[in-house]
Amino acid sequence: MPTLPWTAPNPVPPGTDVHVFASRFETRTLWGAFRFLLRTPGVWRQVSRAPGAYGATLKAEVFKKTFWTLSAWESPAALKDFARSGPHAPTARGLSGQTQDAKFAHWEVPGDELPLDWAQARRRLT
Template identity: 75%
Template sequence: MPTLPWTVPNTPPRSTDVHVFASRFETRTVWGALRFLARTPGVWRQVSSAPGAYGASLRAQPFRRTFWTLSAWESAEALKDFARTGTHAPTSRGLAAQMRDAKFATWTTTSDSLPVDWNEAFRRLG
């Protein structure tokens, strides 16, 4: 799966602070990676219409069992609402046992800096 390009569900106001979230997931097995891939379209549909979502992208290296997400939100609360509802909530619970490792990073930037650069996300995820 190639990188899903930066998608803008809601256009942010100019020169406003946005909450950025980056994650890296590594599955235990290739089977776990395939399960992650199979569930990606549902979560992607959810984020593409999520209230407060200003942008999102996904990078996948399924044969290396590694996935990265990068998203920008109106607020930390908008991100939490997304994560607790819709397809994302049962998907994340269902995939938890498949995960070998997960890392997360959050920071604030301005809407004028979107889309967020993947290199910045990789740097913050270590």
């Protein structure tokens, strides 16, 4: 699966700082990676309609069993609301046993720096 392009569900108000979230998941098995991949469309649709979402992208390296996410949010609360609702909540719970390694990073950037750069996210996650 190629990298999903940056999608921006909601415009960032001028002069606004945004909350950035990046993650890296590695599954235990190739089967776990395929399960992750199969659940991606539902979560991606949720992101595209999420209140407070300013943008998101996903990079899937299925045969390396590794998935990267990068997103921008109105606030940590908007991100938390997203993560605890819709398809994301049961997907995260259902795949937690398939994950052997996960890393997360949060930081703030001015909204005019969107879309975000994968290089910065990778640096923060390694």
